[in-house]
Amino acid sequence: MKLPLVLGSGAVALAQQVYIPANGSSSLPQCSLDQTYATALPSYSFREFSFTQTETVRTATSIPAPTATPTYAPNYSELSSLVPSLTTTHWGNWNPASNSTPTDSGSPYGNASWSALWDAIPWVNFTRGIYSTTVQPTPVPTSELVLPPPEPFNAQICYTFPKDFILGVAASAVQIEGAVADEGRTPVHMDALSLLNPTIADNFVANENYYLYKQDIERIASMGVRYYRFSIPWSRILPFVLPGTPVNEQGLAHYDDLINFVLEKGMLPAIVLHHSDTPLEFYTNISDIGITPGTGGIGYGDSCYQCTYKNVSFEDAFVNYGKVVMTHYADRVPIWWTFNEPLLGARNGQSIDAVIKAHARLYHFYRSEIKGTGKISLTFNDNFGVPRNPSNPADVDAANHFNAFQLATFANPIFLGQDYPEAYKSSVADYVPFTAEDLAYINGTADFFSIQPYTATVVSPPPDNTIADCAANITHPLRPYCVTQSTTTTTGWNIGYASQSYVYITPSYFRTYLNYLYNTFRAPVAVTEFGFPVFGEAEKKQSDQEFDSPRSLYYQSYLSEGLKAMWEDGVEWIGAFAWSWADNWEFGDYDAHFGIQTVNRATQARRYKKSFFELVDFVESRRQGG
Template identity: 25%
Template structure:
């Protein structure tokens, strides 16, 4: 009996010993108490990825529903993680962890089923209930208005983001959200990752609405679209929609009533030169034009950069004077989603093509740009992203809205590698703050295992495992949830010395 008990204890301690051996005893930030009191720690999900109830209570399909139903992505999203019915349980878990904020998105087609026109009372009730439940537990709601899930009705009617009509419809949708929820919501993101969904959805076609054209599409189902022009149109209209919603919020709601903050969120991958050669440095700079400056330069100046204009030429839409004034300064913060890095290398080539998409525009400018596979574990590259924002864009207010580590789904709840990832990235965030970064928050991705947009249920990022084989979709806390909880409550250390490690084990 005694030997069996000892064996059980040793097995239970293995993840802890492994974590200590990985991290050693390096100095670092201890816990949440080392950060400013107004710095926000949270976690997040999005509507399509967790809500389920896809065909319930008046919700209509989004372009992502159509994408899944066409067989381009596999997995049950009708029920999914079922947060629509389990939001109270999830909010209780958030409170137990000690989250200060929860970032989620609103399903446009749940709130306004036709994309415009009458509200859905059940959709309105759900989001009011979720917001109220969060506040009841002392958790800030951070809302994203658009996360890849355009109502299919608007896509069918006029092509969604490639049409200027989207600006008016998005603004009307945003106004409903500000009016109905803004008395309790202080942080709004208009559009999430336009620098990803315009490339995936309108150039390469591997994301909804699967628009692309030969020879650029990576999706055999691309039967419509124009990879040469549509990505630039979709981005242009995304910027105008964002700016229109931000202006509406500031003039009609923020000034006298709500006093919140509004911004846009971009995919913030690090793009570093492979070597210090001037050629590699130059192509890395060009790559950044398409991942950062394409979105941020108009927000800072009211226009696309001169280099972007030179590369793209007449395909790049033009802001009118009024539009330029609308877009310039149309943010209170910039949201960043960060997972890893890529390296850029110049490869001489006389390559020329008759037809050009975004990547061809980028590559032809300076020989051939080779971008390597990204690393999903490099915390130091986050430092480069934050430095670029400081140096090139005047150090705008920043919130890291997504940062997470991918594992295979159904892997052990002892996700030691994820804890190591979180520790290292939180340390970079802390160092950046000390070095003058105007950063206001850090959110892990994701709160629970969700339907991942690229891999479905094959991989996971969550602090909590969701048993999809259980009709009740039971949640199980992972090692990372326990570590994050102790970090937020001041009970553990990112350096995880032996004393802190012991606390982690016995406070959990």
């Protein structure tokens, strides 16, 4: 049964799940046309036994070397006039155990000034990794590329993916790179998390991808993945953050080489400009990083989007950084994202305003000045809110409110040229109003809708009062969303299979979500992160971590439901990026394993998991013209 879902923006979704009471066992509609076994009995007989079962041993297919390199914009030599007067500088590595001190104390941007940014912070247990220089890659042995044995209940769906469907893997610099104080990088707010909470594992080493990136790319390409999504840290490109300060020569060279190696291996790079790594210089105190409950904050960790640093706003400084990166790499990069999940790092309405306007400015810069032909978006968080009881209008209103706050706050102006939703304006008193000129400038500044739909959330109104009452009370414990979130439906069952963290396997809701997004915001939809941390995986032995059936179920069931959305509902779903290509630092934790490869923390060795093979095989075996 399908019911229309009336949304805050005036759009109507195509479907809404409802609960239909029924007694007894499930029907088998897929068997309704075949009556052969409906009444007949099986025939029993003895026969000679032998081990006749056979298995086909297959190996993953690597991405072939390219015959030509596509271009999406002019080379930097032709774009350098767009970022005039850039100077480059070479910095060293910071080591608190070193007895040497820089001698260029008279230089405002020299090694002494650079080191002072690290010395000013009371780091605890600062550690360094195994590597201190780029590791040259080696081919992946064929023995590692053998697909795992098949399980009897694999996805049977026969729909196909378009030839140009994007299949990629994703990670962010702050979660994989390590080498945080090497080659010119300065501190970011996520580096300091362990200072706020001693139980948080630091990211100083992480996956040491900064030095192991070539081997990591080699391993990903060997599995047949086409797109590699990664972020570039602002503080490694512009250690002193501000316009007019020197650009880090080593940082530019590192990502230039990384992009070229991705292309050399037959893949395509996809770049995120900001992924939870605001330079620490934007903060007056380390304690400002977290957002205290009951203070009206929007996210859970402040990325200080509204801050100023030495009289330069975050917006202006970020746009300058984005221009530097885009002019250097736009010729080889087909997909860009300005921000990743900006709502979660927003402190207030000024933060949201800065993100939207910085994004729009960079979009226009890319299109009008660089003349780029690639695609640009920004990606949102929202674990899809579904009404606890779809027949209860109050629950439906709560779900609409929840989703509108998280999505339409950005997407209304960017995709529809419309004002913020009431869900946002009613809760955030200091929101910055848009003028008609603002909306005209912002409208259409994203080429596709980017979402990270890990799971679904069951939503109902606040238990003690109305959504409006909650929104008016800055200290209400359910702010800013002002709804009750849970994992159980009216039946008392969990919404899906539980993971190590907040993720539940909810593929049917994923299909509903794609319908919601496409029909509300009227743009092609890309999933830029989705993944599943198997419960207790960190405690398992290596071979059991690799045979990760729940994660395989997650990916295959989500992809199956996505295909239904494409073929049965008419949704333009253009791609999916798995989170993540390896277990990494999950913002304070190494035990929540989202990776499709394992990582040995002592040796940094990687091993493929079953889910990696089956994710790729699911898509490539169904790709048109494949």
